Amino acid sequence: MRRRAPRGDRSVARSLSTFKYLTFDVVGTLIDFEAGLTAPLAAIAAEHGVPFDPEAALALYRDARYMPDALRFPDDLTRVYGVIAPKLGLPSDAAYGARLRAAVPGWTAFPDSAEALERLAKRYKLIAMTNAQRWAYEHFSNALGNPFYAAFTTDDTGTEKPDPAFFEQVFSFVEADGGAKDDVLHVAQSQYHDIGVSRQLGLTNCWIQRRHAQPGYGGTIAPSQFTTPDYHFTSMAELADAVEARHAA
CATH class of the missing domain: 1.10.150 (DNA polymerase; domain 1)
Incomplete structure (x- = not known):
């Protein structure tokens, strides 16, 4: 079943200009898995x-x-x-x-990923959160132009999303870096691995609906319940455009 959420942000969503960190799912969101x-x-x-x-x-x-x-x-x-x-x-x-x-x-990046990340890195600290092993992440990061301020892989965390323990390790890093969980916008395509659990943990989230023109969830497990995201775009380019528009306002 093809799912569509309201485009852009909900009325309760914070302005994109208020975040300091963007955390990213990598495989499926940035890399064409x-x-x-x-x-x-x-x-x-x-x-x-x-x-x-x-x-x-x-x-x-x-x-x-x-x-x-x-x-x-x-x-x-x-x-x-x-x-x-x-x-x-x-x-x-x-x-x-x-x-x-x-x-x-x-494996290659989606055509818009590297350019969008380059634009976003001018305004935020970018953190990779991937269920891939470190050896694979290094290849993916190279394909994306190595834009990340920090990266967490399944080798680093000892677990995989949607385990909250994965996210908690990232929160600890952000706090040690002088930030807070409220400074984070989590960006991902997987409802199951990222959007649902990020909502449960109190994060503001952004769904990149890569399969917007296709039915179903493809190679990603379907969530038990669909989570309406705070922000919803069909590409990384749309997110980068929205960020630049908010900062220019």
Whole structure:
């Protein structure tokens, strides 16, 4: 089901000019995770003459990724491939799973991400909050132009969003840096991993609805309840434009 929230900010939302920190989900918000995942799968399918449906692959990935025996992402892609390959009609050889993981350093940013982050970094301290491991984050950060003031990965926190403990470590960093939780705007595309829990923790949030032109949640688990965000845009460019307009007002 395609979900749409009111565009821009709610009447109760604070002005974008009042924040000091922007915290970001990385994979799916800034890095095109779905294209990065489906491209190598499509290539394997083409090599073996197998029809390939990207949305079906994303649905299978989503189910496999959240199995009890899941490992840290993206090392877990090797295991995930073994689960989904038979269902997609692809060869199950372990070498293909390793190939899926090996493609991660080449995952690209959404076309608007790096430029928008460069603009936002002129006004805020940017903090990455990613469920990816540190080795993968380093590649993603390079693709984005290394815009971050600080970064927290699953290796650093020992947990994954939506665990509040992940956010609490970031709050502790912000406080040690001289800021407060109220100085933070959390920016993300995942309702499940970010928008819902950020609301529960009292953060102001901004939903970047990357799949606004597509139904469903793709490779991301669907939330049990939709959370109306404080701010809602369909691209990072829209957020950067809104910030500049608020500061110019």
